[in-house]
Amino acid sequence: MGGAAHWWLEVVLRLVVILGFFLVVPLLVGQMEHKAMAHMQGRLGPMEAGGFHGWAQLIADGVKFAQKEAVVPADADRTVFQLAPAVALLPYLVALVVVPIGPGTQVGVALDLGLFFVLAVMGVGVLGTLMGGWASANKYSLLGGIRTAAQLMAYELPMLLSAASVGMAAGTLSLSGIVDKWQWWWLPWQLIGAFVFFVSGLAELQRPPFDMPVADSEIIFGAYTEYTGLRFAFFLLAEYAGIVLLCLLTTVLFLGGWHGPFSAHLGWLWTVLKTLVLSFVVIWLRVSYPRLREDQLMRFAWTALIPLALAQLAITGVVRVL
Amino acid sequence: MTSELDRSAAVEKGAVEKSAQEKSAADPAAGRGFPGAGLVKGLATTFKTMTRPAHTVQYPDQPPELPPRTRGVIALVEENCTVCMLCARECPDWCIYIDSHKETVPAPPGGGRDRTRNVLDRFAIDFSLCMYCGICIEVCPFDALEWSPEFEYAEFDIKDLLHEKDRLREWFFTVPAPVALDPGAEEPKEIAAAQKAADKQLAAQKAAEIVALADAGTDGEAEGEG
Numbered sequence: 252m253g254g255a256a257h258w259w260l261e262v263v264l265r266l267v268v269i270l271g272f273f274l275v276v277p278l279l280v281g282q283m284e285h286k287a288m289a290h291m292q293g294r295l296g297p298m299e300a301g302g303f304h305g306w307a308q309l310i311a312d313g314v315k316f317a318q319k320e321a322v323v324p325a326d327a328d329r330t331v332f333q334l335a336p337a338v339a340l341l342p343y344l345v346a347l348v349v350v351p352i353g354p355g356t357q358v359g360v361a362l363d364l365g366l367f368f369v370l371a372v373m374g375v376g377v378l379g380t381l382m383g384g385w386a387s388a389n390k391y392s393l394l395g396g397i398r399t400a401a402q403l404m405a406y407e408l409p410m411l412l413s414a415a416s417v418g419m420a421a422g423t424l425s426l427s428g429i430v431d432k433w434q435w436w437w438l439p440w441q442l443i444g445a446f447v448f449f450v451s452g453l454a455e456l457q458r459p460p461f462d463m464p465v466a467d468s469e470i471i472f473g474a475y476t477e478y479t480g481l482r483f484a485f486f487l488l489a490e491y492a493g494i495v496l497l498c499l500l501t502t503v504l505f506l507g508g509w510h511g512p513f514s515a516h517l518g519w520l521w522t523v524l525k526t527l528v529l530s531f532v533v534i535w536l537r538v539s540y541p542r543l544r545e546d547q548l549m550r551f552a553w554t555a556l557i558p559l560a561l562a563q564l565a566i567t568g569v570v571r572v573l
Numbered sequence: 574m575t576s577e578l579d580r581s582a583a584v585e586k587g588a589v590e591k592s593a594q595e596k597s598a599a600d601p602a603a604g605r606g607f608p609g610a611g612l613v614k615g616l617a618t619t620f621k622t623m624t625r626p627a628h629t630v631q632y633p634d635q636p637p638e639l640p641p642r643t644r645g646v647i648a649l650v651e652e653n654c655t656v657c658m659l660c661a662r663e664c665p666d667w668c669i670y671i672d673s674h675k676e677t678v679p680a681p682p683g684g685g686r687d688r689t690r691n692v693l694d695r696f697a698i699d700f701s702l703c704m705y706c707g708i709c710i711e712v713c714p715f716d717a718l719e720w721s722p723e724f725e726y727a728e729f730d731i732k733d734l735l736h737e738k739d740r741l742r743e744w745f746f747t748v749p750a751p752v753a754l755d756p757g758a759e760e761p762k763e764i765a766a767a768q769k770a771a772d773k774q775l776a777a778q779k780a781a782e783i784v785a786l787a788d789a790g791t792d793g794e795a796e797g798e799g
Contacts, residue, residue, distance in 0.1 A: 291619040293628040539615040 266348075269359050273344050276523075277491035278309050280530045284491075285309075287531060291538040316484035324477050326388035335386060336478070336485035339379025343492035346372040350499050351427045353509045353519035358427055365426035366418055369500060370411060376493060377403045377455060380464070383486070384474030395473020398464040398545065399457065405552035406451040406461075412560035413444035413451070416567040417504045430508035437507070440570060444563040445505035447556050449529070452497040454552065456490060458533060460540040463548050498529035641752040643722035644705050647698055648748055649741035653717035656691035660709035660718060668702035669709060670695060698741065700726070701734040719748045 285308060289296025301307025323329055346369045348359035362368055377399060384396015420441065421429040438445075454461035457473075465473035475486050502508055502525040509518030543551065630637055639645070656673040672695035678688045710718045721744040728734050754760075760768070 287623065290623040290627065293622055293625070295627045295629055295631070298631060535616060535619060539619045540612070 265359050269347050270344070272352075273347055273492060276495045276526075277488060279527070280494055280534075281309050281487075281491050282306065283527075283531065284534045284537075287534050288538050291535070313484060316481055319480035321480040321482060322477075324388055327477065328386040328388070331382050331386035332477075333482070335379045335383035335474075336482040336489070337379070338382055339376055339489040340485045340492065342372045342376040342379075343489060343496050346496055347499075349426065350496070350503060351430060351508065352522050354427075354431075354514065357509075357519055361425065361427055363423075363425050366414055366424045366429070366504075369426070369496075370414055373455070373493075373496065374403070374407060376489065379489065380457075380474045380486075383478065387474070387477040389477050391470040391472075392474050392476045394470045395464045395476070398470075399474060401545075402454055402457065402461065402464060402548065402552075405549055406454040406556070409447050409552065409556035409560040410451040410455065412557070413447040413563055414504060416444040416560070416563045417441060419564070419567050419571060426503050430503055430510070433507040433510060435507070435510075438505070441505055441563070441567070443559050443566070445501065447560045447563065448505065449497070449501050451552070451556055452501065453533065453536070454548070456493040456497060458490075458494065459537040460543050461548060462542055463545050466542060494530055494533050495526065498526045498533065501529055502526050639722050639724075641749065642720065643724075644707060644720050645722040645724040646700070646720075646726060646744050647703070647707075647710065647741065648719050648721040648723075648744035649696055649738055650717050650719070650745055651693060651696070651738055651742055653713075653715040654693050654696065655715060655717075656693055657714065659712045659714065663708045663712045665706060665708065666702045666704060668699040670697040670699070693738070696738040696741065697735055699735045701731045719745060721745065721747045722749065723747045 286296045286304070297305025297308035299305055300311040323332055349362045349365045349368055351358035351361070351365075380399045381396050381403075384392045384394075384399065387393070417429055418424050420437065421432040423429060423432070457464045464470075465475065470476070475483060478486060499522070502522055506525050506529075508525075509521050511517075511521040514521060656671060658671060661667070661669040661671050671693070673691050673693050675689045676692050678690055680687050707720065710720060723744050726734075726736075759765075
């Protein structure tokens with residue numbers, strides 16, 4: 252009896268911590284984007300909200316979004332349209348459950364098929380955008396949705412191949428198992444894979460320079476054109492949650508997760524730190540590079556990333572056999 | 574490789590101009606270096622910008638640093654105005670309104686006749702029409718109009734942008750002193766003329782002094798001899 256209560260308490264506690272992480276870290280990354288992007292462009296960014304350097308800007312934005320009217324276009328497929336933001340946002344929360352933050356039990360659910368599960372669920376997130384694009388009854392939304400789908404097709408393959416390379420190297424699909432096996436020399440060994448994984452992850456999240464599906468100068472805001480209020484905010488939150496999850500996964504798979512000085516006690520801190528540094532890189536790339544054209548986007552995936560991912564697989568295989 | 578060969582061939586031919594052209598054509602490719610160097614350069618640029626202070630100013634909290642001779646608003650010194658109407662006539666969009674009447678000044682006690690003079694009743698500038706060309710200020714013969722750097726006079730209603738002479742007068746107190754000339758600049762005409770006159774006077778004075786001294790010298794010599 253007492254054991255069962257204890258078990259339930261632990262499950263609830265873990266979920267609450269993960270939910271807190273899910274709600275706080277994406278906002279942190281969003282705020283970092285505001286400030287880092289501004290300073291990279293010689294500006295200051297938000298300075299008013301909350302008093303100190305605009306720290307409450309995103310909270311203010313959230314309040315603003317909550318106050319806005321939720322409009323559903325007359326010709327839209329109402330159910331799909333209203334469901335899409337949740338489909339976009341929730342997979343990232345679900346994926347977060349199996350990603351280990353620290354050594355041992357510092358993970359929501361230690362799944363043996365963790366890597367497989369995370370990649371499958373991340374793919375579902377893109378489905379939300381596709382649903383929004385189709386259900387909006389707007390040609391720009393539809394174009395955006397189709398571009399998203401094309402991008403998903405093109406970039407999912409190199410992402411899976413490079414992730415498979417790590418799984419092959421570690422001999423396990425458990426995320427905790429991969430980090431446990433990780434050695435420093437995996438860094439040069441899996442370098443190409445890390446590059447391919449990170450870049451195709453960016454493309455899957457439609458982050459610049461791969462933001463063709465939301466190219467505002469061509470198709471307004473792609474699949475999100477018709478969204479207002481909280482639903483729109485959910486899509487935006489999904490984007491930042493996606494960044495966090497991508498950076499977290501890259502950390503866990505390629506950068507050794509919690510490995511670092513004092514990792515026995517401060518392992519989780521190392522994971523979070525590496526994730527935030529990678530998030531900064533995501534923002535940095537956004538500020539530095541212009542958007543790729545649709546054909547360049549496709550050519551890059553099929554002629555550069557997929558051969559690179561295959562080469563990484565070959566290298567991993569050769570080293571494993573030796 | 575080929576561009577280098579071309580260049581050497583061109584130099585051999587002695588076609589200097591052509592070689593320069595080829596070099597400039599080959600340069601962009603040469604500057605790119607290894608593939609991806611441009612991408613790294615882009616990242617370096619944004620990072621460098623991030624470490625430097627921002628170019629923007631937190632305006633309401635921090636007053637902007639306006640350049641001298643900022644064209645903020647047109648100010649009026651009422652006393653200098655003779656109602657000559659030059660400004661109102663030259664104004665391209667007719668935004669200056671002037672009303673005046675004539676007053677008779679009685680003849681001075683020594684004799685003569687009564688004089689009339691213009692008295693300014695109203696001087697208004699409609700800043701919703703004004704295009705800030707500054708022709709009125711240029712054309713004013715008595716320096717009654719000046720540029721003031723004041724710019725915070727937005728209104729909620731466009732009608733409220735018609736400002737009368739008392740407001741224009743207030744702005745005059747914000748007119749800064751004239752900017753100092755650049756080092757090595759030519760002197761203003763007036764100063765140059767005055768300087769020339771002063772120099773002339775000084776030279777004349779010196780000449781007079783020399784003459785006086787010479788006179789005194791000859792006097793002394795005469796005395797000594799005597």
